[in-house]
Amino acid sequence: MNRKYTVLIIDDKIENLKYLKEILKDETYELKATPDALFAIESAKQKPPNLILLDIKMPNIDGFEVCKIVKQDEKLKDIPIIFISALDDVSIKVKAFEQGGVDYITKPFEQEEVKARIRTQLEIYENKQTISKLLNQQDFFLKKIIHEINTPLSVISLNVDNLEEQIGQKEQLEVIKASSKSLSSIYNDLYFLTKKKAREKSCEKIDLVSFLSSRIQFFDEIAKTKNLHIHLEIDKEFELFMDRYELERVIDNTISNAIKYSYENKDIEIILDYKNQGIIEIKNKGIIIEDKDSIFKAYYQQKDKNIGLGLGLSIVKEICKNNQIQIDINSSKEETSFSYIFPKNMIKEVL
Structure with missing residues (x-):
């Protein structure tokens, strides 16, 4: 740590403030110490410190309330708070962490422990700032x-x-x-x-036959580069009430993946069906999905398969989660299928 950090110490005991300042004086910190918690909060708002050492038992306002005020302030909420207390009760320690504290030091202070814990939290703070x-x-x-x-x-x-x-x-x-x-x-x-x-977000009624036909047309030239043919099969038609742009991202990314991972000279099937629930299923014959959970992680790529950016399916997962759309995946040597099962409140059956 090359930069100079500001450490704010809040404790109603003057002897504790003096002791902490004494053991930290050799460190490259700008130390600010006060027994007045309310004054400390106002001072922090004017010039935020990089770390706060905070006592729990204080008159007028305790450390937990101080921590709550700090965490609710937009300018101060990311400042690491280390609680310092003579209380060694497990429930108190748990509460300290629940309130937003990053560490807990029990009195009487061990000099090297205090230094090490402050250094560690400042390094974590610096890394978070960098990220x-x-x-x-x-x-x-x-x-x-x-x-x-x-x-x-x-x-x-x-x-x-x-x-x-x-x-x-x-x-x-x-x-x-x-x-x-x-x-x-x-x-x-x-x-x-x-x-x-x-x-x-703007939801609208979507004619899925027309919508899916337009997406097939969009991907036609891309599919032809591998001599793939995309077919739309309508078992039972239904309309969907959804944000068109979000639906486009789901369908486009699934078709795009089907093309990327398909073997050449094969068919890709898009099936529209309604069986108590609305389903859009996209099938292809190609590379087996090895890990069905990992494929939805951002930037994930299958082992030895450096294809695409790895963003598409993470976007699909996010949209489906937000719209309560169920995703069902089956993958074998013969075929891989992605099925999207839409909740009933989004569907209008076409008779």
Whole structure:
């Protein structure tokens, strides 16, 4: 730890404040000590410390209440609090951690123990700050990528369509269209991840036959690169009341995965059925899913299969969880299927 940290000590016993300041004086800390808890809170709001040593038994306001006030303040909530107390009762210690404390030191203080615990918590605090900054940078980077990808994708799509009108269908143009659509799918996943908190959800009635047909058409060029054929089978039709964009992310990512992991020259089936519950099932013949739980983790890729970014199914899982959509997966040497079972409140049966 190269930077200088500020440690705030709050204890109503002056002798404890003096002792703690004495044992910490050789450390590279800026020490602030006070027996007045309310003054300490106001002081922390003006200039937040990096760590708080907090006594539990104090007049007017106890350490638990001080901790509660600190954790409710947006500027102070992430500051690590180490409780210091003569109370050695297990229930008190449990309460200290439940209130948000990161550690608990029992009086009388052991000099080296106090130093070691403070150092450890400051290192953890510094690591959390670093991770937070990296996540903010990552979020900014993703937003920049999304902005930079969208314009050239639109230009590619428009010009390919114009070329196709002029010279007719060509194999090379089909490959370009397939590649641009793969990029478009990645773009939509990144857009969802960066906008999901700010984006306003809008549910609407969705004609699933029309919707699924449009998604098959979108993936047609991509499927052709592996000579795959996507078929829609309607056993019993139903309509869905859901956010169209979220449904698109679920279906697109499942079709995209079916294409990526399919063997060449095979069929992909999309089945629409209603049997007391609305079901959309997507089947392909290809690589077996080895770990059904791990595939939904962000950035997961099957062993020895470096395919895609590993974001699609984590997005699918999140959307399904938020909408109470059940996911059923079966995978064998013959076939892999993803079934999405929709709750009744989202369904309108088509008679």
